[in-house]
Amino acid sequence: MENRELKPCPFCGGKGTAVRVQTLNGARYWVECRNTETCNGLNVRTKPFNKGQLALEAWNRRAENGN
Numbered sequence: 001m002e003n004r005e006l007k008p009c010p011f012c013g014g015k016g017t018a019v020r021v022q023t024l025n026g027a028r029y030w031v032e033c034r035n036t037e038t039c040n041g042l043n044v045r046t047k048p049f050n051k052g053q054l055a056l057e058a059w060n061r062r063a064e065n066g067n
Helices: 052-060
Strands: 016-023 026-033
Touching: 016 052, 026 052
Parallel strands: none
Antiparallel strands: 016 026
């Protein structure tokens, strides 16, 4: 994935973490919050994407931005 700054978690303000998992059908990418204090168990993350850039864009999209 492109090394691009991720916005904080929209729920707790924690750091977003980019994840890449190799599957039999190719790589899958998503961004998730790993804040175990506030978001633990809430499964705050994007859906899986085939391209890392799409996961980054989805995580950084905010309603107040009109996106």
